[in-house]
Structures are given as structure tokens and as C-alpha cells.
Amino acid sequence: xxxxxxxxRHEVTEMGQEVTLRCKPISGHDYLFWYxxxxxxxxxxxxxxxxxxxxxxxxxxxxxxxxxxxxxxxSTLKIQPSEPRDSxxxxxxxxxxxxxxxxxxxxRLTVL
Amino acid sequence: xxxxxxxxxxLSIQEGENATMNCSYKTSINNLQWYRQNSGRGLVHLxxxxxxxxxxxxxxxxxxxxTSKKSSSLLITASRAADTASYFCATEExxxxxxxNFGKGTSLLVTP
Numbered sequence: 001x002x003x004x005x006x007x008x009r010h011e012v013t014e015m016g017q018e019v020t021l022r023c024k025p026i027s028g029h030d031y032l033f034w035y036x037x038x039x040x041x042x043x044x045x046x047x048x049x050x051x052x053x054x055x056x057x058x059x060x061x062x063x064x065x066x067x068x069x070x071x072x073x074x075s076t077l078k079i080q081p082s083e084p085r086d087s088x089x090x091x092x093x094x095x096x097x098x099x100x101x102x103x104x105x106x107x108r109l110t111v112l
Numbered sequence: 113x114x115x116x117x118x119x120x121x122x123l124s125i126q127e128g129e130n131a132t133m134n135c136s137y138k139t140s141i142n143n144l145q146w147y148r149q150n151s152g153r154g155l156v157h158l159x160x161x162x163x164x165x166x167x168x169x170x171x172x173x174x175x176x177x178x179t180s181k182k183s184s185s186l187l188i189t190a191s192r193a194a195d196t197a198s199y200f201c202a203t204e205e206x207x208x209x210x211x212x213n214f215g216k217g218t219s220l221l222v223t224p
Contacts (some may be wrong), residue, residue, distance in 0.1 A: 002156075008162070031210065032183060042216035043155075043200065056209055098210045101202075103154035 002026070006092050006104035012112050018080040021107045023092030024073055033101065034067055034077050035091040043091075049075065082111045115191075116144075116201040116215030124221045131188040133218040135201030142204045144177055145212065146186050150199045158186075163206075191222045202209075 003022040034046040047057040052069045053082040093101040147155040174187040202212040
């Protein structure tokens with residue numbers, strides 16, 4: 001079975017550019033999470049969805065960040081405009097009910 | 113927001129030895145989970161222990177939970193070089209929706 005798929009493994013962009021990260025959760029899972037990982041702050045929960053509805057976006061750092069889940073098999077995390085401090089590894093994870101999370105391999109973002 | 117805090121930050125042992133990592137947290141939880149992350153990869157779920165459980169085993173892994181002390185430990189017995197990774201605890205806080213809060217992890221190095 002395919003796991004959580006994050007199509008972008010590495011992205012390098014310049015400050016001010018728009019960045020869109022994409023995620024395909026495991027089929028049948030009803031929860032989807034976006035996390036950000038940095039050395040300084042560790043793993044931070046940005047937002048999570050249940051049945052495609054955003055439940056808690058309190059971890060989204062600021063208005064430059066937005067996330068959507070238009071259907072059960074696709075989610076995006078957008079940063080516009082990007083800044084160097086957004087450089088991090090962004091993880092998507094999904095779960096069936098409340099329990100074990102399945103993580104994607106992560107998208108490493110570098111903003112110059 | 114981060115809740116779990118792992119100790120030690122880094123641990124170096126030889127193959128065959130046991131590795132013990134600890135996690136402390138601040139608020140009441142529904143469950144606590146341990147994850148493993150190999151360098152450059154996504155997190156992989158190891159074990160989940162519920163708040164009404166005190167100990168759980170899975171293969172060479174043993175997890176304990178002391179809710180009175182708000183702490184958990186992960187023991188890896190007879191470690192192997194392939195166990196080299198970072199290990200994270202994650203807590204699902206009671207009454208705060210379903211969101212896992214991760215610690216910053218323990219980096220384990222197992223040398224042959």
C-alpha cells in the first residue's frame with residue numbers, strides 16, 4: 001500500500017516567492033496533519049483536518065501560511081510570500097481515527 | 113505547542129547494550145506515543161500507551177507510563193546499529209481536541 005505521499009522532497013526558492021507543498025494522505029484516513037520541523041523548535045503542529053474540515057489552525061505562524069483540503073485525497077500548504085525563516089522540513093501525516101500517525105517523507109524547504 | 117520533553121538529548125551506546133530514553137510532559141493526556149525518525153526520513157510510529165496503562169511491550173521495545181509523575185520511558189533492549197535514529201515522544205492532551213504534541217527527541221547512536 002502506498003503511504004503518505006509528499007511530491008516535493010526538496011525545494012529551493014527566493015524570498016518573496018510563493019511556495020505550495022502538496023500531500024496525498026493514505027486512502028481511507030480521516031485525519032490529516034501538517035507539521036514543521038526545525039532544529040531550534042523541533043516538530044510543530046501547524047494545522048490539522050478531520051474529514052477535510054480544518055479543526056485547529058492555531059499553529060499556523062502567520063497569515064502568510066494557508067492550508068486547504070479540497071477532498072479526501074489531497075491537501076496543500078501554501079506560503080506566500082516566503083521568508084528565509086520559513087526554511088524547514090514540512091511533514092504531512094494522516095491517521096484513521098485517533099491513534100497512530102503515518103508520516104510522509106517530508107518536504108525540505110530552503111528560502112534564500 | 114510542545115509538551116513532551118525527551119531526556120537525554122543524545123545517547124551513545126554499543127551494540128548489545130540497552131538504551132533508555134525518558135519523556136516528561138505537563139498536562140493530562142489521553143495517550144502517549146513513541147516515534148522513530150531515521151536521518152532525512154519521516155517519523156515512524158513505534159508504540160502507543162494509553163493513560164490507563166502502565167507498561168507495554170513490542171518486540172525489543174518496552175514503554176512505561178507514570179501519569180502521577182507525568183513521565184514515560186522507552187527501553188530498547190539488545191540494541192543494534194540499525195536502531196540508530198532519533199526517538200520522539202508525542203502526547204495527546206486531554207480535552208484539547210486531537211493533536212499530537214511532539215518533544216524535540218533523543219538522538220541515539222549505536223556503534224558496532
